[in-house]
Amino acid sequence: MSKPAIVYFPVKGAAEVIRLTLAAAGVDFENENLPGTEVLKQDLDTYSFGQCPRYHDADCDLVQTPAILRYLARKHDLYGGSGSIVEQARIDQLLDGMQDLRPKIMPLVYRDAFQTDEARAEFWGTHAEPEAAKGQCRGAHMLYIDAFVAKHGKDGFAVGGQLSVADLVLFDLVELHQRVFGERFDKQYPAMAAHHAKIGVLPAVADYLASALRPEK
Template identity: 30%
Template structure:
């Protein structure tokens, strides 16, 4: 059985979609928690390809950058669509998810106090695109692309769960997205993960704003 090590902080952050993927797929993995003290010493940071975590260790192979890790796991575990067209659509959607994640991260770490209200007001403009994407795949009753879960679904679920904390009513006008979150969150292994103490103890963001 493949054993992975996911190296990250005691934080949900960028590692959260990776954890959900690993858990939901029943893969053997361990969480290597990096303390702030260790990180600020600088020695570990120097070993990171771009000075950032998370890192995934697969035997002697170490990979950085969260989306690269998602794609790596997607290729390794049949989570990248059934053909090249589905793979391209998964990449497209994941790029859109990343755009939304970056807007969220900018808000949380740079402009939270002055722009939170406006961000929430503008959020439907972003969510409507995803509602449309979902509607075009099996009438929105399954996954974001294709008939099988992909790595993009884990990233999308994470982004939506974060926004439901930021703005609990943000999906009220998006019935497909709301049902999507409920459906994926109810997958037995994801449900168990979201309910475990280890998950609940991790803050969403480093500065604890949410």
């Protein structure tokens, strides 16, 4: 039987949260490089919305990162330890809140045109500076995430008292900010930096981070 696989470009990008979730669940998976971007528009049976990443295993074949994450969370018991629909709804809330912020930070990591002092200053002033949370940031602000985790997390986890898919997505989101802002981010959001450190040393996650499965960029 073939291993579960992620089809994407050879970068962390939007697929990294899927890799982290699989690794945390102890799933042996493989990366498959996308065979050219033209397939995304030509093969709508496989790439239903003309996008990747794509995930496939023995049970299903999916695109759309949020759907993949929720599928894996349900399948591998990463959707809240209590089984409470309220806790699962809070995980969904946090996932959706992070999804609002993620597209704002991604260009600063992956697109050359946004890797400038001006772009970094604009992002920080809109989506990371605490005072900016009172303004028009369209729900995309790290302060909102920090406050949500402080309210609903426990024992160092993002929601409830055990590892969930929200922790893996938050780990990646914080790392994206650290790649752009370094110590400035850690000093402004020490609880987020502490969460990243905690998740990063969990044995299954640490093994993945040190493995050849993880893309360099």
